[in-house]
Amino acid sequence: MSSFYKKSIRDWMDAQWPNGAYTETAIWLDLNDYAGFGKGAGETVWATAPPVLTVRHMQHYGDLDFLNESLHHHIRWFAFLNLNFERGMKDKGFDVELNNYTGGGSGLGDWLCLPERDLFLTHTAFYMASGRCMAYIAKKLGEGGLYRRGLELANRIKARISRIYLKNGFDDFDFPKGTGSATPGPEMSLFTKIVPGEKRCAVLKNWFHRKGEIWFGDEENRFLAELDPSYSMEMFKSGELVKRNATHFAMAWSQWQGFGEGMLSIRYSLQTLSDNGFHHIALQKAAGVGFGTPEYMLRHNATTLWESWWRSEDLYSRNHPFLGALAEWMTSSVAGVSLYPTTTGGRKVLFWPRFPTSATMMKYASATQGSAVGDFSIGWRFEDLSLSQSKKYNSTVVKIRVRLAIPPNGNAVLRLPVPLSTGATVSIRHSETIFDYSKAKIEAQSACTNRRKARLGFPYSWEYNRTKRKWYKLRSGKAIGTPCESFLFGLANLGVKWSNKQNITDAVYLREGYPVTSGIYDVLVDDWELGPANIMGKGRVGNIPEYTRNSFDIGPYCKDEATWNWDPNDATHMI
Secondary structure, three states: OHHHHHHHHHHHHHHOOOOOOOOOOOOOOOOOHHHOOOOOOOOHHHHOHHHHHHHHHHHHHOOHHHHHHHHHHHHHHHHHHHHHHHHHHHHOOOOOOOOOOOOEOOOOOOOOOOOOEEHHHHHHHHHHHHHHHHHHHHHHHOOHHHHHHHHHHHHHHHHHHHHHHHOOOOOOOOOOOOOOOOEOOHHHHHHOOOOOHHHHHHHHHHHOOOOOEEEOOHHHHHHHHOEOHHHHHHHHHOOOEEEOOOOOEEEEEOOOOOOOOOOOHHHHHHHHHHHOOOHHHHHHHHOOOOOOOHHHHHHOOOOOOOOOOOOOOOOOOOOOOOOOHHHHHHHHHHHOEEEOOOOOOOOEEEEOOOOOOOOOOOOEEEEEEOOOOOOEEEEEEEEOOOHHHHHHOOOOEEEEEEEEEEEEEEEEEEOOOOOOOOOOEEEEEEEOOOOOOHHHHHHHHHHHHHHHHOOOOOOEEEEEEOOOOEEEEEEOOOOOOOOOOOHHHOOHHHOOOEOOOEEOHHHHHOOOOEEEEEEEEEEEEEEEEOOOOOOOOOOOOOOOHHHOOOOOOOOOHHHOHHHOOOOOOOOOOOO
């Protein structure tokens, strides 16, 4: 993958205009140049891809030579923005204080989102990201003057965004005339640490005021018009449909039971929820049903992600990476492995699994993060669950077992979510024997293949009867969506000898990371208390008033001062 990303960046550098502007695409296609600030310049989000990708490449592969090779090109882009950004924004109709701004404008922004786009925020935040990129690259190369210029510009832009988006006095991080609906919303500014630290908890709480809306798309309306009434009532009861009036149903996108976010905000919303103690809401969004969810695509026989949330039969792609941030979140938060934000060369990862509050949502997860030093793997599962007691999945006390595999020369930090009760204990032990676990991988893959052959995934799809001109449910299990457990739980027959357990309970409750080095680890969380699966709020198009009340404690994660400001070595939260 290193060669692939370097080629992409080099294509952009080859296409760079004499004025320093990067194009929207490599190679230049004269596509959406109206959204840029000069001859051939791409829209700020797209054209900032080369420096952003360069920083992420350094995080993954530690290639200082490539930083040196690309530095001059990124400096020219940085200079182009400094010369043209403010004038360009004014020419596009954005007034300096946004006093007359009501959303939208010139640009692409959070492309193919369902609510209004906030194009001022995306233009300006990615201008900030260019400054952060320059600071990051310059710091790695020992270019002190360039580092200071990049960081000073990034901080100045950050302060400007914060001032404008907080001046309405509502702490909802919206432009002055905003109605709390445009995207990106506060989730982008929380994730990228634009929101001032002392305002993080208030902005996070007010985010839950946001709502969804009824969707009037052509294909969705045709679907409902040709749907048997019995299915309509069934979908209404399941929350997939809402009542448009006394006699008609409608589809709707949901802020908290699905998605309205576009290509940018889907990442920010899921990660911000999971990182700030609301992983159950992130799971509720990702596992939602009906329009604006991955489930909706799968029920219409998708095997790849679509470009849009709606069924586009004539324009948008059915195989597109735009909504692919779901996959990043699944590995980093649901399973719990990602590159450590400040690592270079992929030498260090963060193991931070976020467990669901209820076992009805999911019972296990696993993932592997490849890196230049080898594969880092994690698997976790609930234990002491009984199928005969499934009604207790929302209220019982269980064990959680976590297994970690760290390659030679690899390092990691283990972080676990704070338990709901004060009675939970956490211990860790490591394997004292060196062994080849390829056999466990083969056995796990074989078991997973058999499960897929049994079609234990999504249970039905929508099919169209051309004779009756009606949609109907075809109840037939699919291989896609079949869950499988990690190979790390198949080590029993490999002669593993475990060390004595070490108690790390205090570190978990203090939200401290626990350092681990190469090897195999077994972590046991005892007396973990389960809770309700879903927080439904005010329904499919409603908000979550439970979290906006003055009496509700939104912490503790947003109160952690160590996470308030962006670290110039942090490639993850740069943008």
